[in-house]
Amino acid sequence: MGKRYIHAFVLIKLRFKTEKLDLIMGSSFFEVINLNEFQRFFASDTSAVAKNLLGCQLLYRSPTGVVGGMIVETEAYFGTEDPASFAYHGKANEKSKFLYGSPGTIFAYQMYGNYLLDVITMPKGDPQAIMIRAIQPIDGTYLMYDNRAVKGVNITNGPGKLTEALGFHTRKLNGTSFESGPLTLTIARKRQPQKIVTTKRMVKLNDVPVSMIKGRFFVAGNPYVSTMKKREVDTKNLGWK
DNA sequence: CTCCCGATAGGCT
């Protein structure tokens, strides 16, 4: 208990007193105690969690009603060693500070006017995360179509598209848990993918792929996966068992 | 990132 208190204090001090956090790595800083089951799910290897998230449900209790669906595509961001991460080289600022939060917390940010949604992974202090890149609509589907001026799979087959479909346009929930609240991830009951495909990530810097790291995962044959070709869609089971 | 547009390739009546 005392230990945890000290760590929290150190973190706060580092966050607000220094520009860089590159010295905090590799210490007992990452020691984690008293994690509940939900946090433990996210407190491990980011690629593994990204795969385990496929089939889990993202739900948003929006002002107009409950909307959401099953996650069919994710992308992993590996923190301080990852050129694509906002926390590359331990960078910590008003945006990236949320990456250092507890596993299972929300991180939403804007890019080119689109809101993108991440969930924090690994023990608190290790700034890794997973972007939710696509969902298959389940709840409040007609509400989601109301939120977007497109037809068919275009409703949610991209990270910015799905947040628009949900009507999720805020950063206010950043740092709060996906476990409860208006925006939740349901990890207990999940649909099992028939097959998971792993590819290079989509993220680019200056129009160049940022790395050859395989960090993108999707449900094979699901039509709501971004870049899914029609001829590769599993029209019968949509890629689920 | 998403949308839109123009170019291209393949399948089909």
Next chain:
DNA sequence: GCCTATCGGGAGC
């Protein structure tokens, strides 16, 4: 010749 799917480039913020 027509239609659909796919791909690459440009624009918007």
